[in-house]
Amino acid sequence: MRIFTTLGFLFVTVYLFGQNCDCSSELSHVITYFENNNPAFQKIKNNPKDYKKYRKESEKLKTATKLEKDSDRCIVYLDQYVSLLKDHHSDIGFQMKRTDLSTPELIANFKSSKNYLQFEKTSIDTVQLIPLLRAKKTSDIEGIYSDGGKIVFGIIKKENTLNQYQGVVLKKNKLLDVGHVLLELTQKEVQRFDVNYNVGLLGFNTNRIFKNLKIENGQITNFGFSKINTGSTSNEKEYEFKTVNDSVNYLRLSSFDHKLTDQLNSFYNGIDKPIQAKPYLIIDLRNNGGGSEKSYLNLLPYAYTRPLKIDAALVWVSPENIKRYEEIASDGNAELIERMKKAKPFTFISYSEKGNDTWTLETSTTYPKKIALLFDRGTASAAEGMILYFLQSDKVITIGDNSGGYIGYGNVMTGQTPCGKYTIRSTTTKYEEKSKYEFVGIEPMYKVAKEKDWIMYAISLFSKN
Incomplete structure (x- = not known):
């Protein structure tokens, strides 16, 4: 069975944390857990050549996490470690804490907070932009995306760049304003992107989620987003x-x-x-x-x-x-x-x-x-x-x-x-x-x-x- 962690589904769960996360300690725990419990690691351990390479790469990640000061970037190193196992069905997920936004007053307080105001907002002309994005092909990274609910944004190429894109909010809701940069994307190869998802705008304890993702056929599967209003919608059955x-x-x-x-x-x-x-x-x-x-x-x-x-x-x-x-x-x-x-x-x-x-x-x-x-x-x-x-x-x-x-x-x-x-x-x-x-x-x-x-x-x- 295809197994992917759809982050949008995890966001509905609320967890409380009583401490800051030290990335070096987190990585050490993750390494110990997989080495003791994961069957794919046992294959690596029994192959001297593979095990030597694994140890070398693990040590590099340990060194990098000791120098990392941005706690939100810890997921990058944890993901890189899991990729060493060569086990497609093992991964690292999130347990997210969300700010109480149950009343208009709490929402107003959150939107005036220093944390919320740190996020970039760009000026866009939706009247001109939306028709252009609707005409994009399903296979094109540019276009209009939604989570099927209240989040609607357009992915557009940043000016004067070769491989930089932004996911800019097109429809205002109670947390997001038009122009907010929700996603930042760097294309690494065909259909492969480094993605920075600014979930702090949605009231979560993690400001940014970093993922290297394959994005194809208008689907950002890991984040639960799909392309909508495309001018080349395919009616092709499965x-x-x-x-x-x-x-x-x-x-x-x-x-x-x-x-x-x-x-x-x-x-x-x-x-x-x-x-x-x-x-x-x-x-x-x-x-x-x-x-x-x-x-x-x-x-x-x-x-x-x-x-x-x-x-x-x-x-x-x-x-x-x-x-x-x-x-x-x-x-x-x-x-x-x-x-x-x-x-x-x-x-x-x-x-x-x-x-x-x-x-x-x-x-x-x-x-x-x-x-x-x-x-x-x-x-x-x-x-x-x-x-x-x-x-x-x-x-x-x-x-x-x-x-x-x-x-x-x-x-x-x-x-x-x-x-x-x-x-x-x-x-x-x-x-x-x-x-x-x-x-x-x-x-x-x-x-x-x-x-x-x-x-x-x-x-x-x-x-x-």
């Missing part, structure tokens, strides 16, 4: 089926979001006969970020040629992980908790007593005789799970670029840093086979340049076969 020629069908699946599962299963029922009527099928998983595994299970009979091996999950046993599992204790994991308590600390045990298993399907189809799976770096999580099941078939070839590598670790549990400002989200399980694909991704049988027509390339391979 799935599509069409006939390419007399022998080839094409199926595009751009998401396995759990909300789409019922729609997709109904969609699959409607295209079953056409799929079984032709010898070749192209399934396009490009930019499918995952979701629910139930969203693709009905496709397995088309590829099935032998019992499917189910990868075994292992859980990392540590005192802290046992506590995390006990905090969410249910009948489903009571047996696992007991086995963790009896196991030797700081070792892996099987998540399930059954261990490795195979899955035999009752049905399979004659057609299609050959299936081409297209995937790229945007293909992740549950979509990668589908790839690995399909790769066990004699019918399947894979085309494109390495997948995203979001498949090796799971069962995220949440801890907290000493000052209470950040949450530690660490995986606790690894898959025996899938973990080798984490970060590096699944390599296709046929690598193809992005600029090439992948569909036509797949058809050419069918012709050769």
Whole structure:
């Protein structure tokens, strides 16, 4: 499942802090927590070359945090540390304290405070600017964005800069005035930005949140913002089926979001006969970020040629992980908790007593005789799970670029840093086979340049076969 921390959702929770956060101490705690409890770190520790590099980079971060005077920037170093683990599902989150803004008087006091007045406000002509931003393409970073509620801002390029942008408020609300600079962005590469989110304007204890984010298709996912009123809104569905020629069908699946599962299963029922009527099928998983595994299970009979091996999950046993599992204790994991308590600390045990298993399907189809799976770096999580099941078939070839590598670790549990400002989200399980694909991704049988027509390339391979 695609797992992202949407900061907008965390802002509704109020926490109290009784001390200033020392970044060096916070980092030391985070390092100790992950080294004791994270399964991906154990892989690094067991590889002398990787462990030496990890230690070197960790020491650099420790030195940097001792010199850092801006407490809001601590998240930058914590994020950099977590990236050393090469575990896509572990991260650092926020626990935010918000000022009491329940009355007009409290709001007025907050807006006259020194902290609020420190934030930049620029002069803009909304009458002229808004139509220009509405006309921007969905793929353009410039445009109008909203959280779906009362925050509306436009991202515009700063004058006389090559890669600097600002998110400027376009619609006044009780906290924000038109012209307030809510976001500051520096483009690092295509679709990748360093983002400074001025959450102090919204009454939070942290003035700024710094993140290195991928922003694409009008989505600033980590902050809960989406592009609106764009002149090129796409009505494209997350799935599509069409006939390419007399022998080839094409199926595009751009998401396995759990909300789409019922729609997709109904969609699959409607295209079953056409799929079984032709010898070749192209399934396009490009930019499918995952979701629910139930969203693709009905496709397995088309590829099935032998019992499917189910990868075994292992859980990392540590005192802290046992506590995390006990905090969410249910009948489903009571047996696992007991086995963790009896196991030797700081070792892996099987998540399930059954261990490795195979899955035999009752049905399979004659057609299609050959299936081409297209995937790229945007293909992740549950979509990668589908790839690995399909790769066990004699019918399947894979085309494109390495997948995203979001498949090796799971069962995220949440801890907290000493000052209470950040949450530690660490995986606790690894898959025996899938973990080798984490970060590096699944390599296709046929690598193809992005600029090439992948569909036509797949058809050419069918012709050769």
